[in-house]
Amino acid sequence: MERSIITDQVHPDLETALREIQKMGYRSVELHNVFGKSIEACTDEEVSQIKLLLDRYGMRVSNIASTICFLCPLYEGDEVSLFNPSFFAIEGDLDTHFRMARRAAKIAKQLGAPNIRIFPFRYPDNRKGPYGSEKDFETIIVAMKRIASIGKEEGVVFVLENCPYSHCPKGEMTLRIIKAVNQESLRLLWDPANSFRAEKDLVPDSYKSWSLLEELEALYPYIDHIHVKDYRFRPELAKPFEHRILGEGEIDFLSLFDFLKNKGFSKAVSLEPEVDPEGAIESMIRLDSIL
Template sequence: MRLSVISDQISLHEEEAFRAIQKEGYKEVELHDVFGHSIEECTPDEVKRLKTLLDQYGLRVSNLASTIFFLCPLYPGDQVSLFDPTFYSIEGDIKRHLQYLKNACQIAKELDCPTIRIFPFRWPDNRKGPFGTKKDLDQICQNISKALEIAKQEDRILVLENCPYSHLPKGQMTLEVVRRLKDPHLQLLWDPANSYRAIRENVPQIYQGWSLEQELEALYPYIGHIHLKDYHYDVGFPKPFHHKALGDGDIQYDALLSKLREKGYAQSLSLEPEVELDLTLLSMRRLKEFYR
């Protein structure tokens, strides 16, 4: 396994982030928010600048954390919005997102990055769950099939993230898409913490039974990338899931990471802690200690 961290979790200034990542002994970085926008929006000049900085600090890009299919309505009439105004995301319909995917593929080639994150479509503001129904899965697969045509032409791998703000918040649900489409250019971006914090009312009953350990066992053959963050659940707050430094929350990462090591996981473990800088650095050091 290889260690990585999303650069904007450290600093919104690219060079400052890369310098800190190098200082912590990490060799890989994941890119989402760069130059004040999402990575798939980068111009050729911005890509050249990134490449210069990456070479300067001896870093490899583990994944392009694009926002393709996030703020993209799954059905006509769906209204979608950001859960957090500081999360940079492209907008528009399927056609527009596919255009951005073409640009993301070119960026990935320039930065020698094999994988590009995509989302299973933001759940709408104007409809109530549960989401991830058979009808939803049919529509999601139809749209991702169009994205796969581009990925195959460009020889890039799409990694589908289970996201709590999407139609498919649990890994068990994104697994359905990969199994249906059966294409080597589509793998999973597994985020166990996202599965943990999925809103139960949004998830069909059939997907509410697996533990994170069960998810890992089932998803493992299809995993191309992993995000790590931690939460503590406190029912006493209106928003009960609280971000914590890796190892300080409820998720039993010792067991999950040990299982990944036993299985010989060779892809990236990429931190997305979503906490203050000091706790992000603490998370980086804890993950490094485990690695050692």
């Protein structure tokens, strides 16, 4: 397995992050927040600068963590907003996101990244859940078929992430979309912690039965990238899912990584710890230990 980490989890300044990541012995990074914007919004000049920095510190890119189809209304009248102002994201209608998918493809090829992260549409502020109805799936699948076509034309792979702020927080839900689209240019980015913290009231009952290991077993043939972070559930808090340093939460990563090792998984597992920089560094050490 290839160890990786999202650069802005270590430091918002790309060069500072790369320097620290190199010290930890990592040689692979994922790019999201760069130069105060989401990676797919970077100019050609900024991409050239990124390439120079990657070469300087001997880093390859495991994934272009774009925000395509995140802040994009699934239906007319849906209102979507950011859950975290430090999480940079592009906005606009679906045609805008399709254009940015081509832009992300160009950037991925320039930086030698094997795939590009996309989302199954942010759930709206003005419409109550649960989300993931049959109509939701039909609408998302149409959009994903278009993105898969862009991927095929551009010679890149898009990876769909299960996200707790989207219509598809569970891996079982994104798996359904991947199977329906059935194109090699659309694969899965699996985030087990996102499945773990999916809000039960927002998920249809039919997607609540699998354990994380059962989810991994079903998703495995379609996974091209994995995100890693940890949570502890604290019901007394207003926001009960508390980010923790890897290994200090409740997710059984040992079982998940044992499965991946036995399968010979050779693609990237990329840290997105969502803790302070010191905690991110400690999470890198602990990922080394687990692997």
